Amino acid sequence: MAESRAAHRYAKALLDLAIEKGIVEQVHTDMQLLADTCEENRNLVNLLQSPIVSHYKKFAVLRDIFKSRVSADSFSIFEIITKKNREEILFDVAKEFHSLYNDYKGVQVAEVITTFAVDETLRNQFKQMVTKSTGKTTVELKEKVDTGLIGGFILQIGDKQIDESVKGKINRLKQQMSKA
Template sequence: MAELTTIARPYAKAAFEYALGAQTVSEWASMLDFVAQAVSNNDVANIISNPSLSAEQKGEVILKISEGQITDKVENFIKLLARNHRLEALPAIKVRFDVLKADYDKAVEVEVTSAAALSDDQLQRLTEKLTAKLGRKVNIQTQVDSSMIGGLVIKAGDMVIDGSVRGKLNKLSETLRA
């Protein structure tokens, strides 16, 4: 089982990253679930493990079963798995894909402190940048602290990004004292 999990990890990651980029994560999850269930069927599992069939033939069996249930991209993914003799890893790929999806769906709470209130446009751009940097959804809570002079302080979990003028002046002061 550990071997299948190891095999599944890069395939699940690649599928998830593609689905995330195409904004089709839920659809991919459903299609992978369908295909993984098909592969888990005893009759289909026997076909996949049959050494007298070529990898292409095994892939075609899965594609026939999945006809009308999967997109062209998932079909190509299954062909890739068949070509690499990895069809038996489909259930493990689905499990790993679900783990990645669950991790991504968790939103991170971000506290942003600024010297002045942020405009809607600034808040939207900041949300986009943080989502890209953190690799997950962000919920931003804003605070205004006029003593900062300018800039932002961003806190997300145990990560702190101090881009404030006050923070930069403090660093400069420490450097000059050293």
Template sequence: MLSNQLATTYAQAIFELAQGKNLLDQVEKELLMVEETIKAQADLATLIYHPRVPVDAKKDTIRKVFGSELTDFVCNFLLLLVDKRRETVIEGIIREYVILANKARNIVEAEVTTALPLSQAEQEQLGMKLSKVTGQVVAIKTVVDPAIIGGVVVKIGDKLIDGSIVRQLKAFEQALLRTEVTKIGVTS
């Protein structure tokens, strides 16, 4: 819980500074690149997140790995996180920053789960329909999960629209279980 609060606080701080400098898109791009690099390189993640690695070693590594690819603004933010021993919440900060930046752009993220991959045309069509419903631009993140059998599950923020076949089958099963079974008499 504390790490979520820290992530939100730091994300809000860098968001407000980036917005004030008109750097929302640039900062988001750089933060996402940092996140991808850390996830892709296990040794780097271990070095940055390990509590026994000295602060100076972490800062030197950040400068060497990211220095030329980041603006001073983002690089200094990462170094501040290391100084404050908050490097373990980097991913949470980035996630929260993206949410804040999208909100400022009137964009909402939707996680769409289907049994089979959606074509680009289907994604665009679904995006337009969801945009009409939400009144916002919808950025779709697709997930393929054969377990839902068919249909679609859409999650936007804390709202869930479950149109999956598996949910419908479970609802049907529950309805059958609640139905009182009576003996039907047949007369001739």
């Protein structure tokens, strides 16, 4: 929990700095690069979280990977976090920054799970559902395929879930029958 609060504070400070300097989009791109790199390379995350690897070596790895690929302002957060010996929260800072960025820009993130790949028409219908539910006109829709749903969909909007899957309906029917 302490890591989560610390990641939020660092991400908030970085967003405030980016807003002040007018470089929000650049910093968002940089933090997305960090998050994507961490998601694709579990070894990097393990290295950053390892108590055995020195902070100097962790910073050297970060410098080699990101120094030429991110802005100086974004890289400064890497330096600050490394100097504070908190490298293990860098990935969380990047994810938290994305969340704060979405709030700042008025973007609603939603996830839809279906039994098949969604086409553009259906994607737009899901986005309209999210807009109707939240009032936010900009929607970032993450799509997943799960054939275990049998049919239908599950739409996750923040902490709200709309389960219109066949599997969900069967489970609700089972619960109702077991209560009777």
